[in-house]
Amino acid sequence: MADTSTHEQFDPLATGGMRRRITSKGIVYGALSVFALIYIAPLLIILLNTLRPLEDIVRTGFIALPDAETMTLRYWGEAWGSFCIGGTCEGVSRFYKNSLLMTIPATILSTMIGLLNGYILSKWRFRYDGLIFGLITLGVFMPQQMTLLPWAFVLGKLGLSNTIAGLVFVHTVQGISFTTLFCRNYFVSIPDDLIKAARIDGAGFWRIFRRIILPLSPPIVIVTVIWQFTGIWNEFLFGTVFTSGGNQPITSAIVAFSGSGTGERHYNIEAAAVIMAALPPLFIYIAGGKYFVRGLTQGAVK
Amino acid sequence: MQAHTPNSQTSQASLGQRLANLTPQMVLAPTIFLAFAYVVGFSIWTIWISLSTSTLLPDPTYQGFEEYAKLWGSKRWTVAYQNLFVFGALYVVGSLAAGTVLAVLIDQRVKFEAVWRTIYLYPLAISFIVTGTVWRWIFHPNTGVERALHDMGWLAAKFDWITDRDLALYVVVITGMWHASGFAMALILAGLRSVDGDLVKAAQIDGASMPRIYRKVVLPTIWPIFIAVTVVLLQFAIKTYDLVVALTQGGPGVATTVPAIVVYDLMFQRGQIAQGAAAAVMILVALAFVLVPYALWSAWQSRKEGARHG
Structure with a gap:
């Protein structure tokens, strides 16, 4: 019998003759290329403008090729180290550091807690476990706007207002909902007999976690880390509301300099800063590849 | 067990x-x-x-639904809600349509499939702030397409949607579609891959053309995926905030204001936290309108499924 790979064998273009086949293939690749251009062009244009002198950009706008003679990388340096944002001229480096200091701990913490929670909620039974899982899942859908005032109060009480630690806390709590959901749905597919056998052998809670669950979890850890890292790095509202000045993450810094309509614009430097802000999640996306898509489908369909 | x-x-x-x-x-x-x-x-x-009389700071005095009434009486909020409907509808339908076209194209056993997929999906990895800033430069008449057309000698060219009260919202829609259609593509493609090949073969033997097979056989069988994608995209639309801040800051005027922007302004710019909270609650209500029916429907579906398999 045909297996599930029958889809591979069916050739949608095999219905016509040779010529029709070539033209329809041509149409497919043509359409794919046009779309590809639409997706790549905007970021590529901005990337090229990081190399152009300001006079050039002011004269011709963004949509033009850089001139080989005046092309320079120095705007990247200025964007990183000496560009003035909100009165201080230290470039985006400090905001970049803030983003890293916020994103990395929050990603690690929420992933670790999510692993434990997922293990408990998929492999241990106790009263109200379904209800508890439902409650945690609801956190995924909470609009940020509903949490702004309570968070502001809680962070104030904890003495974490306007600190990176406060943002780490907020993102960890918010992230636990996602990571628990991901991990629980992944661990459900681990056979319960495996756990049962381990228990009969006298293995306890932590031992089962270390010996059975953890060795099986790299795929879901990768998915969760990618999802959390890109999500927290790209987040804007919490960063803007709960921190100010030099404690803001990179997304807030970009809005701070590109949103203010006053003064002379430094398009080339701003473009370099914008590209820098896009690089970490882009890198993760390209390195993570199929895991990114997997997280997407899991996060969406559930 | x-x-x-x-x-x-x-x-x-x-x-x-x-x-x-x-x-x-x-x-x-x-x-x-x-x-x-x-x-x-x-x-x-x-x-x-x-429900309280809070203004700049929380104040526990109860005053009922007064702030909700004031909110719905303000033009800014009604415009924001209307924008949400227009934006949400166009953004969801547009992203679904573009995503379907892309998924069907990739499904034609093309070479370098992973490369195409990577290209269409990458906008989802970058932030709304970066996306909005990039597209603002491209849409703005001083720096973007209009400027380039002038430079090419077409001096009468005009492309100033982003500064036009009546058209600025469509700039947000286009940018949102650019960001989300790859997501729709990824899920729809996964759906297409799950369709039984025999079904397609049978239709081919009956002499149906490929576009017809997709329209009549393949796409209808994966309709649950379209519903799932729609629900997720509607959620994105209701929560839309950063994209608009980076792209148009809600302007020109209030032309592209969305509910989440009103919440921020009321809470942190105007010191009317009670009304801001009321607006936040309305966002929650909008989400519930999308998610509760979907959750009920999913539960009903899986129960039906369970009954079928005994």
Whole structure:
């Protein structure tokens, strides 16, 4: 019998003759290329403008090729180290550091807690476990706007207002909902007999976690880390509301300099800063590849 | 089936054993506390503020639904809500349509499939702030397409949607579609791959053309995926905030204001936190309108599924 790979064998273009086949293939690749251009062009244009002198950009706008003679990388340096944002001229480096200091701990913490929670909620039974899982899942859908005032109060009480630690806390709590959901749905597919056998052998809670669950979890850890890292790095509202000045993450810094309509614009430097802000999640996306898509489908369909 | 911690067995067990049996609950306890505080506590808190006379600071005096009435009486909010409907509808339909076209194209056994997929999906990895800033430069008449057309000698060229009150919202729609259509593509493509090849073969034997097979056979069989994508995209639309801030800041005027922007302004710019909380609650209500029917429908579907398999 045909297996599930029958889809591979069916050739949608095999219905016509040779010529029709070539033209329809041509149409497919043509359409794919046009779309590809639409997706790549905007970021590529901005990337090229990081190399152009300001006079050039002011004269011709963004949509033009850089001139080989005046092309320079120095705007990247200025964007990183000496560009003035909100009165201080230290470039985006400090905001970049803030983003890293916020994103990395929050990603690690929420992933670790999510692993434990997922293990408990998929492999241990106790009263109200379904209800508890439902409650945690609801956190995924909470609009940020509903949490702004309570968070502001809680962070104030904890003495974490306007600190990176406060943002780490907020993102960890918010992230636990996602990571628990991901991990629980992944661990459900681990056979319960495996756990049962381990228990009969006298293995306890932590031992089962270390010996059975953890060795099986790299795929879901990768998915969760990618999802959390890109999500927290790209987040804007919490960063803007709960921190100010030099404690803001990179997304807030970009809005701070590109949103203010006053003064002379430094398009080339701003473009370099914008590209820098896009690089970490882009890198993760390209390195993570199929895991990114997997997280997407899991996060969406559930 | 599941590993158990039955209480009956532990009755003769030592205290240490009993404690060991409680480990899962104890490890989960902090999360339960946080999730309860976050989901239930924060919601009640914000709802309570929305019903109070709070202005710059929380003030526990109850005043009922007054702030909701004021909110719905303000033009800014009604414009924001209308924008949400227009934007949401066009953004969801547009992203679904573009995503379907892309998925069907990639499904034609093309070479370098992973490369095409990577290209269409990458906008989802970058932030709304970066996306909005990039597209603002491209849409703005001083720096973007209009400027380039002038430079090419077409001096009468005009492309100033982003500064046009009537058209600026469509700039947000186009940018949103650019960001999300790859997501629709990824899910729809996964759906297409799950369609039974025999079904397609049978249609081919009947002499149906490929576009017709997709329209009549393949796409209709994956309709649950379209519903799932629609629900997720509607959620994105209702929560839209950063994209608009970076792209148009809600302007020109209030032309592209969305509910989330009104919430921020009321809470942190105008010191009217009660009304801001009321607006936040309205966002929650909008989400519930999308998610509750979907959750009920999914539950009903899986029950039906379960019944079928016995």
